[in-house]
Amino acid sequence: MITIFEKIQELEEVPSYSKHEQFVQGIINAIDERIISKGEALPSINVLIKELGFARETVMKGYRELISRGIVESKNRLGYFVANDDTEQTLKVALLMYLIDSFQEQFYRNFRNELGPNVHIDVFFHHGNITMFETMLDMIKGKYGVYVISPIPHPKTKHLLDMLPSNKVIMFDRYEPLKGEFNHITQEFEQSTYRVLAELAETIKKFDEMIFFHVPGSLDPVEIIKSFKKFTKDFSVNTRILNEYEPGSVEKGKVYFTLNNSEIWKILKDCEAKQLQPGKDIGILSHNDEVVKEIIGGGITTYSADFSLMGIKVAQAVLKKEKVQETIPTVLIRRKSL
Numbered sequence: 227m228i229t230i231f232e233k234i235q236e237l238e239e240v241p242s243y244s245k246h247e248q249f250v251q252g253i254i255n256a257i258d259e260r261i262i263s264k265g266e267a268l269p270s271i272n273v274l275i276k277e278l279g280f281a282r283e284t285v286m287k288g289y290r291e292l293i294s295r296g297i298v299e300s301k302n303r304l305g306y307f308v309a310n311d312d313t314e315q316t317l318k319v320a321l322l323m324y325l326i327d328s329f330q331e332q333f334y335r336n337f338r339n340e341l342g343p344n345v346h347i348d349v350f351f352h353h354g355n356i357t358m359f360e361t362m363l364d365m366i367k368g369k370y371g372v373y374v375i376s377p378i379p380h381p382k383t384k385h386l387l388d389m390l391p392s393n394k395v396i397m398f399d400r401y402e403p404l405k406g407e408f409n410h411i412t413q414e415f416e417q418s419t420y421r422v423l424a425e426l427a428e429t430i431k432k433f434d435e436m437i438f439f440h441v442p443g444s445l446d447p448v449e450i451i452k453s454f455k456k457f458t459k460d461f462s463v464n465t466r467i468l469n470e471y472e473p474g475s476v477e478k479g480k481v482y483f484t485l486n487n488s489e490i491w492k493i494l495k496d497c498e499a500k501q502l503q504p505g506k507d508i509g510i511l512s513h514n515d516e517v518v519k520e521i522i523g524g525g526i527t528t529y530s531a532d533f534s535l536m537g538i539k540v541a542q543a544v545l546k547k548e549k550v551q552e553t554i555p556t557v558l559i560r561r562k563s564l
Contacts, residue, residue, distance in 0.1 A: 336537030481509035525561030
């Protein structure tokens with residue numbers, strides 16, 4: 227039978243954990259896995275020192291943190307006891323996101339609502355900056371019951387995430403491969419982009435040229451660029467890739483494909499000024515759907531994962547503590563712009 231001591235000792239395999247972090251997370255893991263339950267006595271400080279070889283101050287500091295989080299209680303002259311084994315009521319979740327834009331807000335709103343009021347969430351934004359990402363992970367490791375993370379495509383990401391206990395991590399949005407099995411609810415870019423472009427090929431080829439806006443080195447998924455290039459070759463579509471849309475440059479007979487919302491608004495503004503009709507004189511294709519795209523310009527054709535559904539599913543994975551490996555489907559939503 228697995229003991230509390232073993233749950234603490236197994237975290238020695240996480241090299242970034244201090245002894246304090248091993249102790250706190252090991253006790254939490256033991257409670258989560260029902261090794262010990264509410265009302266049961268925890269090992270005394272002296273026993274823990276003997277079994278683990280930890281310093282007295284490390285054990286005392288660990289118990290103090292668990293008490294402050296409402297997980298453990300100290301009874302005078304009797305020792306330490308599990309105060310609450312319903313971790314949903316005391317669960318602290320660290321949510322690491324790129325930033326808050328309209329579709330990430332959809333994710334957060336549904337994630338927050340699905341978790342309910344008794345789960346504490348701290349939100350952090352890394353903005354796709356690997357230095358910020360590393361600093362945040364170092365700051366939060368060992369302090370949360372679950373880490374919900376949108377990873378950065380970067381050579382250091384795997385190493386940084388491998389420092390967290392894999393059973394406490396849920397990856398969302400973008401997928402980055404990690405060591406062994408890990409939980410993820412993500413979207414897929416390469417195959418879905420090619421499939422969508424192929425489905426739209428007949429309409430796209432009615433126009434003279436397709437222009438894709440992409441800044442090299444940006445946060446745009448590289449899989450989308452790869453699929454776009456393959457599509458243009460396979461379907462013999464006349465294309466250009468430009469860094470950005472220049473205001474006033476909209477031309478009749480072009481299809482504009484952008485991942486940047488501000489470029490859509492600029493294109494639509496220029497269409498109005500030049501009396502060009504989206505869907506007839508020009509085409510527009512956008513990635514990531516949102517409510518405003520249903521309305522503006524008569525409706526913008528998009529392809530997107532459902533971020534509301536992603537938020538709900540990630541929250542359910544947090545609450546159920548079950549293994550989950552799922553890709554949210556990407557759906558083409560055809561409107562008047564293409």
